[in-house]
Every structure is written in structure tokens, then in C-alpha cells.
Amino acid sequence: MANRVTGTCCTASVERAGLPGLLRDLQRLSEDQDSADIVFILGPNEEKVYAHKIILIARCKSFQNTKRGEVCRIPGCTVTPSIGQPTPIRLQHVQPETFRLFTQYVYTGKLLLQDSGVFEMMTLAADLGVEDLRAACEDHVTSTLSVESACTLLAAAMEIQDRPGGKSASSFLERCISFIGDNAADCVKTNAFLNLPKEALIKLISSDFLCLEEEEVWRCALAWSKQRAGVTQPAVHWTGEERARVCQHLAPLMQHVRLLLIDSTVFAEEVEPTGAVPMELSLERYRRAALHAAPRHEPDKRTQPRYIRTFFDFLSHSLASQG
Secondary structure (H helix, E strand, O other): OOOOOOHHHHHHHHHHHHHHHHHHHHHHHHOOOOOOOEEEEEOOOOEEEEEOHHHHHHHOHHHHOOOOOOOOOOOOOEEOOOOOOOEEEEEOOOOHHHHHHHHHHHHHOOOOOOHHHHHHHHHHHHHHOOHHHHHHHHHHHHHHOOOOOHHHHHHHHHHHHOOOOHHHHHHHHHHHHHHHHHOHHHHOOOHHHHOOOHHHHHHHHOOOOOOOOHHHHHHHHHHHHHHHHOOOOOHHHOOHHHHHHHHHHHHHHHHHOOHHHOOHHHHHHHHHHHOOOOHHHHHHHHHHHHHOOOOOOOOOHHHOOOOOOOHHHHHHHHHHHHO
16 A cells, blocks of 8 residues: 655655755865866965855855955955956965865865864854854864863864964863863873873963872873883983983973972982983972971962862852852
8 A cells, every 4th residue: 555645745855855966066066166266275385275255155154244345354364356267365374174174064064073173163164154163163072072082172272272263262272171180180191192282281281270199290291201202211211312302392391390299209219310300499399308398478389289179179169050
């Protein structure tokens, strides 16, 4: 017996049937340079990505909210008038690969977000006025923030925040730092932590809210420096050249590790053998230990323990937010 199909169902079925072909045609159009009337010139190598103004006007608010004579209103762009050729729009701060993925979304509505590029994509979406993509990037960060992804997301946020339009990453930067601080014992064990850029690592180890004892902060800084220097052996087995390489990477970190708080045995057995501690700091540390020096009245961050959150801190924060 045949199934009864209403007219409404047939209409919906026809609509869905047309979508794959439409998306294929739009994908093909996005790759058609001959019909393009816009060319984006991207990055320091001036790579070109072609596009169609009518599609950009339909999809991007930065091409809609323009004054007479303006092509677009994208932060940091330079537009060169052109007759008979695609209009060049220069975006020297934008990575070409990320922009190609962005245009794919503009034409087809399809995109696979990656942790390492999500903040640049979010910035592009904000700058060009594609609100649904910007919201999707925010949702991606919120839903995927985990021990494994946190350091990757932190590095991506820091890379983008100082570029034109990069302010959209600032709130997520603080969220990543807070998450890593609360879950430091697990986050520092990931490969992503060892591959953090120097600036991101300094941001972490200078935080009062990194929930680690100072001995562990030192060990993290040393592990990161050894990774950068390509050294795997303990300090007692280093060659002079290996010691120099490790110390070169440790040097900018030393002022952010609170060496005066490290246990004396750990300091003597793990810290001093690296040769990375300035002589005057070693002398000050031993002098304080010998004299049982009381804390100074003036603020000295080197002697202030980090704030390690407890269950009661989370409980009070939760009750405050509910109130």
C-alpha cells in the first residue's frame, strides 16, 4: 500500500533536495577568479583570495554599512580603487589560510573550526560583520575548553589580541588563564603546555592564581626551557653548551618564579645546579634563611604565596553569583 504524502511534505522535500546542488554551485563560484570583482591581498607575502562583492554584501555587514564611494569598512584594511579589474583590499594582518576558510563559510555556511585558529576566525567574523560565525567561534571556545585544549587556546588568544580587531579575544584570554590556573596540576602535563610561546608562559607563571606550589612552578619553567633547548638530561649531566641553551630560555622566566618561596632542599638540589639563578638572588635567599628574615613591610611579590583556591572559595563564588 502506498504511503500518503501531503503537499507540505513534498515542498519540504524538494527544498532539501536542492541544497546540495546550491552549495556545490556556491563553492564553485567562490573559486571562480574570472567572475570575481574583489581581490583580498593578505599577509606579508600578499597572497590573493578572490571574491564577489554581491556575495559579500549579502553576508557581511562590513560591506553593507558603507557610505557612498566606500567599498567596505573593515578595520585595518586598505582599499585601492580599480577600473576594469577586481578591487584590491589589503589585509596585511590576516593569515591567508584562515581567510580562505572564512570565505568558504561566507559562500557555503560550512566550516570546521580548529582550536589553534578559532580566535583569528572570531576576529575576522567580528571585523567583517558575520555575526553567526562569531557566535559559533565563541560557542566553540566555551564548549571545548578543557585540560587538553586550554594551553592551545591561550596561545591562539595571545597571538591575536594585539592585531587590529583582536580585542574580541581579550575576555577569552582571561578565561583561559583562569581555567589553567584552577587546573594547573593537569594542564602543565600536556604537550600544549610545553609548546606555549614564551609570552603565554610568562602570563601564566606570573599569575597569583596559578594553583601550584612554587617548587612545581619552577619545575614547569625548567621543563619548558629544556623542551625549547632540546635537552632531555638532568642538570648534572648537561654539557656546557646544553647548560647555556637551557639558561638562555630560563632567563626571561626567572623574575616570575618566586624563588624565595622554594623549599631549601629543592633549591639546593634542583634549582642551583642549573646555573640559572643570579648570584645576588642566591645570596639573598641564603641570608634570609639564615636570619629567619621576617617579611618586609613593603610589597614584595617574590615572598607572597600564590592564591590556591579551595572548595570553600568555589562555594562562596557560586553562592555570590546565585545571589
